[in-house]
Amino acid sequence: MANIPGELKYSKEHEWVKVDGGRAVIGITDYAQDSLGDIVFVELPNVGDTFEAGDTLGVVESVKAASDIYTPLSGKVVEINRELEDSPEVINEDPYEKGWMVVLELSDPSQVENLLSKEEYEQFLEENA
Amino acid sequence: MNERLIFELSRPGRQGVMPPKNDVPKKDVRSLLPSDMLREDEPQLPEVSELDTVRHYTRLSRMNYGVDVGFYPLGSCTMKYNPKVCEDAANLPGFTRIHPYQPEETVQGALELMYDTQQYLAEITGMDAVSLQPAAGAHGELTGLLIIKAYLKHKGEKRTKVIVPDSAHGTNPATAALTGFKVVEVKSDQRGNVDIEALKEAVDEETAALMLTNPNTLGLFEENIVQIAEIVHNAGGLLYYDGANMNAIMGITSPGNMGFDVVHLNLHKTFSTPHGGGGPGSGPVGVKAELEPFLPSPVVVKENDVYRLDYHRPLSIGKVRSFYASFGVIVKAYTYLISQGGCGLKSVSEHAVLNANYLMHRLAGHLNIPYDRRCMHEFVCNPRGLKEKGVRTLDLAKRMLDYGYHPPTVYFPLIVEEVMMVEPTETESKETLDKFADSVIEILKEAAEDPEKILTAPHDTPVGRLDEVNAARKPVLRYIK
Secondary structure (H helix, E strand, O other): OOOOOOOEOOOOOOOOEEOOOOEEEEEEOOHHHHHHHHEEEEEOOOOOOOOOOOOEEEEEEEOOOOEEEEEOOOOEEEEEOHHHHHHHHHHHHHOOOOOOEEEEEEOOOHHHHHEEEEHHHHHHHHHOO | OOOOOOOOOOOOOOOOOOOOOOHHHHHHHHOOOHHHOOOOOOOOOEEEEEEEHHHHHHHHHHOOOOOOOOOOOOOOOOOOOOOOOHHHHOOHHHHHHOOOOOOHHHHHHHHHHHHHHHHHHHHHHOOOOEEOOOOOHHHHHHHHHHHHHHHHHHOOOOOOOEEEEEEOHHHHHHHHHHHHOOOEEEEEEOOOOEHHHHHHHHHHEEEEEEEEEOOOOOOOOOHHHHHHHHHHHOOOOOEEEOOOOOOOOOOOOOOHHOOEEEEEOOHHOOOOOOOHHHOOOOOOOOEEEEHHHOOOOEEEEEOOOOEEEEEOOOOOOOOOOOOOOOOOHHHHHHHHHHHHHOOOOOOOHHHHHHHHHHHHHHHHOOEEEOOOOOOOOOEEEEEOOHHHOOOOOOOOHHHHOOOOOOOOOOOOOOOOOOEEEEOOOOOOOHHHHHHHHHHHHOOOOOOOOOOOHHHOOOOOOOOOOOOOHHHOOOOOOOOOO
16 A cells, blocks of 8 residues: 555645745656656756646656656746756655655635545545546 | 677787779778867777678577567558568569659659559548658658648637547657647546547647547557537547557548548558568658648649649658658558458458457456457456465466567557557467467466566566666667777
8 A cells, every 4th residue: 555644735646745934846746757657867947947737847767668757736936846857766765854845935825725634545546646 | 698799709900891993093081071070099890791781690590589480469450561572572673673763654654553552542531632741650640730720820820739648659749749830638527438528628729639549559549539520520629530549440440520620641551561670661641622822842743644742732841851761661551452342441440359358258268358359450457366475467478488479569558557559450360379479378377377487588588587677777878899
């Protein structure tokens, strides 16, 4: 069973979000990293790029496939995890901590309400996996 | 593997060829080439005898696996069986000894062959005109979208979006992005079709085109294709047909019938020409009459029984490839077309679909078939209840190597978990399909009873499980002593 921490929010595209005031840290879930298999390359946006909710934020490439990462929230990129460029395997090893991808400054914090709770994401996985 | 690299076979001073004595004045290479073009170190060329070299490469070639050696359920998606008569035709001296700069009146036969191929492919796809120029499938896609872009520009329309379903080949969104369009993805529904409601929501006055493969990459026919075409056309967009799965429908229906405006074909898929190391590929593009002026130049035309290359095409997107496309490949496809004939091509598709359905039914009790529908020329499936044992689709694929098969496509399309996509093609006999099905069933049994055997497979190949992760993360692309 995939690890789903209770303090985070989730999207149906298997991203996790940690909201802290007007900012949000985004990464991919344990379920996502496990489905993708060994990740070999990560493409992240540039600091300063702005995105609308649902836009493609970046790409993760595993030995199986290349998959888009979508941002579930609108905002401006204020920080990216540069460590992933050289060590993409961190996402496999520690998806919720060291494997974070970007920090967004939210343009519409009310969008957070559309995200799934741990229980809702768990149920979504059960129904769809 | 006990075969060493040719560099490792090298011994100082050993030689395979004896060059003749130099009979031209000797000059310092530095006086002939600019300094930034000169290397500073000696090249690390292997020093080996002729016999050692011959043995090395012959041994390597015997480790090769291809459709001439055994069953290969990657199907037409990669390459079908290539009938040998097509090679014979392409080797005729009348084709091999002509030169692209020869005057048109001296190559009428070659031009006639190209013209007829254009006509045949137009007939098969239900299009009005065809260009043979694109060098392969993805290049055909690029050409097709450039044609759409030029057409829209000519009409004074500003449309910026290209819609692709989530089951699409990865090249579709890549092509749309490269052509400067914004890619919009639409979901598939529970039956594996394009979700009509999602499509309606995505289509608007900004929509340039929808790119669709039919049957789609799940091996399923888009049941609502007429409605899909209507939705896109009503919004003023065009329909682009990715011809990767054309092998399923030849002579039964056509992209033109379904409402498509532009199509690319892969001669190396549907029309049995070689691919990969034996290629090159070839990706002709067909269009409806309205888009014909935008085809790349030249197009072969026929006037009063004389064939010529038409370069005077003011609205054309221009040249997309040097000279006249992969001519030798076109000769092979032409040979395939006329040796099959119309009825033969229809029966190719019928048998391709029959073979896939037969194999799907043989495996249905053993593997999960996520879409409970009749399939077209290929089907998707995934293993049941093996995840708990740590066995994944990749492991099953590796074990198939021990049974003497090249495994089917794995982990594509992306929308089915742990997927395997099986395409047997029309040329396989019932005995071959049965033997393959029996092997898969046996492998699934092993996976349930003795997972270790599967997890450490392959056991009988020249090399065992390769380190794919390291190969992707830290590829070693050249030999360094």
